[in-house]
Amino acid sequence: MTTSPAGPPPESTTPSADDDAILDRATFERIREPRGAARLPLGDGTWHQLARAYVTVRLISTAALLAVVIAAGFAAQTWSGTPWPWIPAGVIAAGCVWTLAITPRQARSYGYQLRRDDLVFRRGILWQRMVAVPYGRMQLIDITHGPLDRGFGIAQVKLVTAAATTGVVIPGLTQEAAERLRDTLIDVAETRRTGL
Structure with a gap:
């Protein structure tokens, strides 16, 4: 969680201290910001982070994919009798190793x-994206989690809007x-009588 200088006084649509405690439980302590002068600024307010378990889930799933690629490379080489299957397997394996290396920082x-x-x-960090989704434009809030996510107690929240380009997926909460985020967003939409 990162806090910035005090902004406007709390409104009924901002989360309470109890909400902040729930949103920030088992998360990273601060958001990682690029160092360059041309970076997108964080601005004022409280930033909430992903759960630390998200990194573990990503590392496990990427390592499993890497193991499957290596096994498929061996099987294809054995079956064909030539080393050519290692070309695509090597490219995919290199991508998996790169993903394993950057996942902790990226999260x-x-x-x-x-x-x-x-x-x-x-x-x-390198390719930065910042999206502001107006509460009144939200049409659907979707929570999904697979078996590995459930094992580590995390979920993904997808906010769907009328414009496909402004939809947001927040992984690893x-x-x-x-x-709590879903309930907060639904309450805000109901008070404004728009969206959802």
Whole structure:
């Protein structure tokens, strides 16, 4: 969680201290920000992070894919009797190794902020993206989690809007934080009588 200088006074649409405690439980301590002068600024307010377990889940799934690629490379070489299957297997394996190397740093660059009129989502160190989704434009809030996610107690929240380009997927929230975020966004939409 990163806090910036005090902004406007809390509104009924901003999360309470109890909400912040739930949204920030078992997460990274601060959002990782690129160092360059041309970076997208974080701005004021409180940024919430992904759960630490998200990194573990990504590492396990990428390592499993790497093992399958290596096994498939061996099987294809044995079956064909030539080393050519290692060309595509090597390219995919190199991509998996790169993903394993950058996942911990990449996960710390994700963050979201609940502001008065919108939810702001940011991600990326090299390729940065910052999206502001107005509460009134949200049409659907979807929580999903696979078997590995459930084992580590994390979920993914997808915010769907009328414009496909402004849809946001927040991966790796704790299950409790995902449900609290969903409930908060639904409450905001109901008070404004728009969206959802």
